[in-house]
Each structure stands twice: as C-alpha cells, then as structure tokens.
Amino acid sequence: MRGSLIARAFVALSALSVTLGITQAQPVQLAFWDFNDNDTTVDAGVNGGTVALVGGTTATFATGSPLDSATTNRGYNTTNYPAQNTGNLTAGIVFNTPTTGYMNITVQFDVRWSNTSSKYLRFQYTYDGVNWNNGPQLVAPGGDQWWSGQNLANPNGNFRYYVSFYADTSADNNPNFAFRILTEFGPSGQYEAARSASSYGTTGTLRYDLVEVRGEVVPEPASMLALGVGLAGLVGLRRRARK
Ligand SMILES: [Ca+2]
Numbered sequence: 711m712r713g714s715l716i717a718r719a720f721v722a723l724s725a726l727s728v729t730l731g732i733t734q735a736q737p738v739q740l741a742f743w744d745f746n747d748n749d750t751t752v753d754a755g756v757n758g759g760t761v762a763l764v765g766g767t768t769a770t771f772a773t774g775s776p777l778d779s780a781t782t783n784r785g786y787n788t789t790n791y792p793a794q795n796t797g798n799l800t801a802g803i804v805f806n807t808p809t810t811g812y813m814n815i816t817v818q819f820d821v822r823w824s825n826t827s828s829k830y831l832r833f834q835y836t837y838d839g840v841n842w843n844n845g846p847q848l849v850a851p852g853g854d855q856w857w858s859g860q861n862l863a864n865p866n867g868n869f870r871y872y873v874s875f876y877a878d879t880s881a882d883n884n885p886n887f888a889f890r891i892l893t894e895f896g897p898s899g900q901y902e903a904a905r906s907a908s909s910y911g912t913t914g915t916l917r918y919d920l921v922e923v924r925g926e927v928v929p930e931p932a933s934m935l936a937l938g939v940g941l942a943g944l945v946g947l948r949r950r951a952r953k
Pocket residue numbers: 744745746774775778783784785919920
C-alpha cells in the first residue's frame with residue numbers, strides 16, 4: 711500500500727515537472743536582423759519588427775559585423791547626424807519589436823563607430839510607443855571599431871551589446887515595445903568623436919548588425935491550470951498518506 715502511494719507520488723511529481731518545464735521555456739527569437747539581404751525587412755523571429763530612422767539620419771548598407779559569418783555580410787550604415795551642439799538625443803535608429811506572448815525580454819546588437827561619429831550613444835526603450843526611457847549609455851571603444859571588437863567580458867557570454875529586460879514586466883507581452891539608439895553629447899557638453907584624435911562630423915557613421923530580441927513564452931492559462939491540478943494532487947496524496 712505504501713509502495714503504491716509512493717509510485718503515485720512519483721507520477722504526480724513527473725506531471726508537475728513537465729508543467730514546470732513549460733513555464734521555464736528556453737528563449738525564443740522574436741526579431742532578428744542581419745541586413746545581409748540589403749534591406750531593413752526583418753530577417754527572422756516569430757514576432758518580427760520594423761526599423762526606422764529618426765532625427766534626419768539616412769542609411770545605406772556596408773560590410774557587417776565580424777561576428778556574422780555569412781559570405782555576404784552586410785550591416786545598416788547610418789549617417790547624416792546633427793551638426794555639432796544641436797539635436798542632443800534626437801538622431802539615430804529605432805527598432806519596433808513587439809513582445810506579444812513573451813516575457814523576460816533581452817536585446818542584443820553589434821554597432822560600429824566611424825572615426826568622426828559620436829563617441830556617446832544612448833539606448834532608450836518604450837513601453838507605450840510614445841514615452842521613452844533612458845537605458846545604458848554606449849561608449850565607443852575607439853574609431854572605426856565594432857563594439858564586438860573589444861575583448862571585454864559580457865554578461866551574456868558573447869560580444870554583442872546586451873540589454874536585459876529580465877523580470878521587467880512592463881516589457882513583457884507588449885505590442886508597443888521598442889528601443890532606439892541615439893547620439894548623445896559627451897562630458898564636454900557637445901558631441902565628441904569616437905576617435906580621440908578626430909573631430910565630430912555629421913558624416914560620421916554608426917553601423918548596426920545582428921540586432922536580436924529574445925523572450926520566453928508567457929505561460930498559458932491552461933498550463934497554469936495543469937500546475938494547480940498537479941499541486942492539488944500532491945496535497946491529496948500527502949493527506950491520504952498521513953491517515
Ligand atoms: Ca550582417
């Protein structure tokens with residue numbers, strides 16, 4: 711009798727672990743751009759997304775990130791940034807990436823600074839598509855360099871720039887989630903060039919590649935119900951075992 715109870719408890723535990731497995735899903739690629747097809751149409755991802763330029767910037771395509779092993783490797787090369795002392799935090803690139811159905815969002819990308827581009831960039835994000843919040847500031851590792859060109863340890867174990875919205879519930883399951891990267895004045899109160907010996911110029915370029923948003927599946931009500939049933943079953947077994 712006791713053996714039978716233990717066997718049934720194992721079955722209940724197995725069911726519970728299967729349910730928990732669903733809630734601890736591996737990250738899914740929601741949107742991804744490698745720009746290798748020379749367009750800004752999203753290249754992969756279950757939710758997709760769109761790219762836009764703001765603040766008067768323009769863009770063409772040029773050789774992409776050294777992390778992209780594709781034979782034809784392209785990146786999105788933005789330029790035509792504001793004149794010195796004007797347009798702080800207005801010009802750059804926007805990625806509209808809905809997170810509908812997903813949580814624990816992460817963003818990764820590689821970016822290359824030309825010598826005369828703005829050394830300082832600001833990552834911003836929005837929950838409603840209207841109001842933007844300041845995220846981390848990116849500082850150029852030098853002129854004519856990709857972010858991934860640095861030999862720096864990265865929290866995510868790779869060398870793209872990484873921003874985590876893990877446990878940020880406002881970013882979860884959000885059709886309006888978007889992020890953008892804008893040029894920002896430096897400590898001197900104006901734009902500073904990525905290469906210290908250069909002067910900032912409006913024709914400086916910021917090139918993007920391997921832009922990726924990931925998330926984990928939001929548990930569906932059905933799996934939460936199954937979890938409840940599994941827990942109730944365990945409680946029932948414990949009660950009977952005590953008798
Ligand atoms: Ca590429």
